[in-house]
Amino acid sequence: MGTISLEHSDRLYWLGRYTERFFTTLKALGNLYDSMLEEKHGYQDYLDCFGLADTYSDSREFIRSFLFDMQNPNSAAYSLERAYDNGIVLREEISTSSLSFLQMAKDTLSKARQSDNIRMSLLPLEDTLYSFWGCINEHIFDDEIRNIIYIGKTVERLDLYIRLKYPFAQVEKEFIRLCKNLNRVPKGTPYRYSTKYLSTLVEILGTESNYQNESLQATAALAHLFEPAEVSL
């Protein structure tokens, strides 16, 4: 095939970002739910990470909103819907099989809403998402196309890990992964990073103390790394 438009390259990038946002959100909410079994109102820590106000009457309402509420732009359901929106216009690049896993994830998520044990019924999502990534790997022959999705995925993961204050070792690993992906981008394409912001990131994520103190600057630099406009719907 070997020809890809700007619009599609943006879609690939955002497919990577939203799929990862969905998955990391899901896992973070799972961990939170687990820790809330003993502690009450632990969910405020989660809201603080994103600078969001607490408008929820209890943890149950919070969890349901962040899992299922399509009107909540920070919810898992919202991210998955956006991932699907981007994926559906990329069928010939990512394959019908890859796309089918996003559809399955949507179906599983909406079924889980009715379940008595939400966490239990969300478990198959993990299989589905890993299958999606396996399928992406398997079906996309063009390394350039695959790399754009992976850049989106890694940028998103790094952003969320920093916001959610994950341990330095984990963040550092994801940053190295991102640098590897960036090195594969051919010159003259939109996912060629800005060297200025990359060096800011290198500096902040270079030592643990900088990471602890300057996480806000790190997420800002990450946001400016390519500055591709999100494709509007």
Next chain:
Amino acid sequence: MVQFQERQFMQAVGNAGEINELLRRYGVKFGIYKNGVFHEQFFPFDPIPRVISAVDFASIEKGLVQRVNALNEFLFDIYHEKHIVHDGVIPEDFIYISKGYLAECEGITPKNKIYSHISGIDLVQAKDGEWYILEDNLRIPSGASYPLIARELTRIAAPQAFKENKIVDNRGYAELLKETMEYANCGGIRAILTPGRYNAAYFEHSYLAELTGSVLVQNDELFVEDNILYHRTYSGGKTRIGVLYRRISDEYLDPLTFLPESLIGIPNLMEAYRSGNVGIVNAPGNGVADDKGIYYFVPKMIKYYLGEEPILKNAPTYLPFYEEDRQYVMDKLEKLVIKDVSEAGGYGVVFGSDLTKDKLEGFRKTIAAEPRRFIAQEVIDFLDLPIVDNGETVMRKADLRAFVLSGEKTKVWASGLTRFSRNPDSFVVNSSQGGGFKDTWVLSR
């Protein structure tokens, strides 16, 4: 024959749930606007296949090849010398008043003189077993992707049905389409042009792009420079397109030739096409041949161009344009089905039997005022097909859209889209009007 169908039906029904589950999973959808809001609907699939015997199919196949060949000859003739008009076979009015006739296409000769590369011919089977042509679709007939993916899935869900019966594999459609596109290719990559995700047939556009290894494009990714059509790549480069399977209608194709207000077209595409630098599948201007008014003349075309007797019959049709037909139509209006030649997608079809006396009278006046606008047909006694409705088997009206692909040879896809009406009283099977679909099995013996 009937026994056979019952048996298939039992086998397939056992797996109906699984097939529908799979169809959902693969996102077999079509878009629809209701009250101005876009919805994506799963295309209702019925697990009982339509079965066509090898003998029946052989005759349908011959008839369709003959018909499409004649229609392609007709299109070449109309946009060049117009012998069929000069020889008095078709009155001039029927050509030039047709909305599908595009004077802008005069004198253009597409590569290999093929105008209709992908033809969707709608047929019905009458109770006596005879097949009738209902309509030709030579512009952008859609629907091939649905039986294609349904087959892929039913083979998984109901393997025994495919083991016990000799059913021709229909999954060669992608290869057939690719071959057809390549035959029209003027040098470059293959591309499928879609108006976008919110088009009713978007699933089909993207699925066919995937299966044929074509690039799925929208107009803003394309431009014409030096009379050549290019795809604008994300790195700022350009890739030449040799053949464009466009899924947008003629009038929107090129704002510098057709509708200036078109926002989904490609400026100067027609200049590149006229210069022979890009193939357009199907050719612009084909609407003149699938006009409901021209339909009447297709059997005459077959005799005129091929010197053969038509193998497949038209439904008995009357043109109020002709004095003697008009009298018959006026007298028998309550028994006929009237079609407005300017409407498509199942709209503009009126059954005389549904009209009150006053409405019939009003309709007679409309026909008298604009006789060219209508055709009238005898209502064919359709062979109803069984469908599963809430676990019950019920009989419903159904038609068959056969796909004929014209490349180096004209070939009929050994399958097709069987659409049925879910409403027991309706003859209208279009998906946009709530119809569903079935797989179509052609037996190899």
Next chain:
Amino acid sequence: MKRVDLYFSTKLTFDDYVHNHSFALRVIPPETECQNLLSCSLNIQPYVRTDQTIDAFGNNVTAGYLSGEHRFLDFEIKGTAEVDQTKFRTDYMPCYLYQSQYTKPGVSLNAFYSEVKGKCAGSPSERAEALCNALSDVMCYEKGATDITTTAEQAFVLKKGVCQDFSHILISLLRMDGIAARYIAGLAFCDGETHSWVEFWTGDHWEGIDPANNCPVNNDYIVISQGRDFRDCAIDRGVMFGKYTRQLQLVRSILT
């Protein structure tokens, strides 16, 4: 036979920079039985590669694509031609017998035709002359009352218009009368802009008639393009991208 020099220029100025600009110009006069181009040059600014094709109606089409930012598009043609209206053009197309987008009659044009058709008799030339006279009696030449989107019916209701409107109305009447007619865009003497007139089919050739001046066409007319109506003859059509794509068009033409 007459030798004439022709000059025609258009300046398109945009309110802001535009890019990815595709255009199709119909400005190079066709070679016909009645006009022989001794020389003709087309000059376009900014520099752009162009391609020539001939469209379905026999017009020369110059197509081009300007991808970079620009604020104007200017083009001019200069040439010399020999005109001889005693020769006959015979490039007939059946579509000219049928009403088109701009000429489709409405209530008032239909009524007017019923009124005047009694006076139409004889050969196509005699009928065309009668229709042109009838039209001149009721229509008033006035600039600014209509624009390039005005149809024959709309202009006829106003009873005002410019050459384009006169041509559309006459074409509409001729077609109602069963005479094939086409729209001509071109240059004529005593006119600082482009002019338009009508050709009707006599049965074996085209004959020119100028409804805005109610006179036959002579060697003082040069054809630039022809078609069913104005839509097929637009001097320039373009699609471009930019924040503001509003444009100002200045046209100048000289025939000497």
